Amino acid sequence: xxxxxxxxRTGASVRSIRHYEKVGLIRATREENGYRDFDEADMLLVRRxxxxxxxxxxxxxxxxxxxxxxDDPATVTACPKVAAAHRLKLAAIERQxxxxxxxxxxxxxxxxxxxxxxxxxxxxxxxxxxxxxxxxAHPRHPGARGLFRRxx
Amino acid sequence: xxxxxxxxRTGASVRSIRHYEKVGLIRATREENGYRDFDEADMLLVRRxxxxxxxxxxxxxxxxxxxxxxDDPATVTACPKVAAAHRLKLAAIERQxxxxxxxxxxxxxxxxxxxxxxxxxxxxxxxxxxxxxxxxAHPRHPGARGLFRRxx
DNA sequence: GTAACCCCTGACATCAATGTCAGGGTCAAG
DNA sequence: CTTGACCCTGACATTGATGTCAGGGGTTAC
Numbered sequence: 001x002x003x004x005x006x007x008x009r010t011g012a013s014v015r016s017i018r019h020y021e022k023v024g025l026i027r028a029t030r031e032e033n034g035y036r037d038f039d040e041a042d043m044l045l046v047r048r049x050x051x052x053x054x055x056x057x058x059x060x061x062x063x064x065x066x067x068x069x070x071d072d073p074a075t076v077t078a079c080p081k082v083a084a085a086h087r088l089k090l091a092a093i094e095r096q097x098x099x100x101x102x103x104x105x106x107x108x109x110x111x112x113x114x115x116x117x118x119x120x121x122x123x124x125x126x127x128x129x130x131x132x133x134x135x136x137a138h139p140r141h142p143g144a145r146g147l148f149r150r151x152x
Numbered sequence: 153x154x155x156x157x158x159x160x161r162t163g164a165s166v167r168s169i170r171h172y173e174k175v176g177l178i179r180a181t182r183e184e185n186g187y188r189d190f191d192e193a194d195m196l197l198v199r200r201x202x203x204x205x206x207x208x209x210x211x212x213x214x215x216x217x218x219x220x221x222x223d224d225p226a227t228v229t230a231c232p233k234v235a236a237a238h239r240l241k242l243a244a245i246e247r248q249x250x251x252x253x254x255x256x257x258x259x260x261x262x263x264x265x266x267x268x269x270x271x272x273x274x275x276x277x278x279x280x281x282x283x284x285x286x287x288x289a290h291p292r293h294p295g296a297r298g299l300f301r302r303x304x
Numbered sequence: 305g306t307a308a309c310c311c312c313t314g315a316c317a318t319c320a321a322t323g324t325c326a327g328g329g330t331c332a333a334g
Numbered sequence: 335c336t337t338g339a340c341c342c343t344g345a346c347a348t349t350g351a352t353g354t355c356a357g358g359g360g361t362t363a364c
Binding site: 054055056082086089090097100104106107110111114 | 206207208234235238239241242246249253259262
């Protein structure tokens with residue numbers, strides 16, 4: 001199966017599949033002409049990688065436990081590394097959510113103060129005094145890149 | 153007041169203050185020797201910019217409404233643009249939170265399936281079937297950059 | 305005059321997956 | 335043999351505030 005077929009059947013772009021190979025998440029044999037050759041198992045793997053990425057794992061993180069997942073036809077059995085990675089990711093996500101919630105509350109306060117008047121009066125004290133100097137240990141939200149903002 | 157003083161009194165780095173000037177958020181007069189010269193108002197402005205950035209606004213967004221904020225000593229009065237920008241940011245944050253919550257739930261499901269067993273059994277169907285192809289219109293979480301992950 | 309600070313500009317790096325283009329093959333159908 | 339549809343590699347771009355370095359100058363106190 002050629003890379004284009006895998007792309008169609010997994011939803012991943014050709015570019016992404018090549019990338020997964022480059023970072024060592026998948027391995028492809030080569031035909032005589034240099035074309036990559038994939039089989040069904042590779043395809044399932046690409047699908048799994050895509051799901052992990054959508055969950056927010058980076059390829060680097062996935063690499064730490066992907067080789068520790070062994071499939072049989074319909075089931076995947078994984079070793080503890082998988083759960084560990086999931087717990088870490090979960091914690092990171094919850095930190096991000098907490099940060100977002102904090103910011104949300106502050107925005108709401110400002111908006112509340114603004115409602116009902118044409119001009120917004122924002123006392124300095126209300127302007128969210130001293131937020132933590134700079135927060136967020138795990139700032140980025142990986143997973144779901146590639147589509148860039150269209151300037152708007 | 154020189155840039156170093158402003159940095160100390162606002163918590164922003166010298167680099168950041170220069171950046172704010174470059175993108176047009178602040179204006180500094182120059183001394184004869186080329187040094188930037190700031191006054192108290194500039195300092196308050198830098199503080200406000202810092203707060204906005206911590207709230208998640210980009211400098212570009214801030215630029216759309218910062219000039220529409222007029223201070224008198226202790227109070228800030230702003231025009232509707234400020235509220236509009238805040239509402240947009242609020243909506244973006246809530247989208248991000250919803251996305252995080254979705255991912256959180258999926259991670260929890262996997263972890264739940266894993267609990268109590270040495271090996272994790274992750275049926276394909278459970279492996280979060282077809283998440284939206286690629287989500288997140290406003291992927292990044294701006295505000296709070298600069299401190300990079302220390303590889304961990 | 306020289307050390308110790310501070311300021312200036314400009315450029316590169318960071319993070320990470322993906323898009324996109326250039327330049328160049330392979331192959332089957334017409 | 336040409337056309338069209340693929341495949342290949344390698345490189346640059348995207349996001350965006352900030353860190354950091356290079357190379358050069360100012361100011362002050364000893």
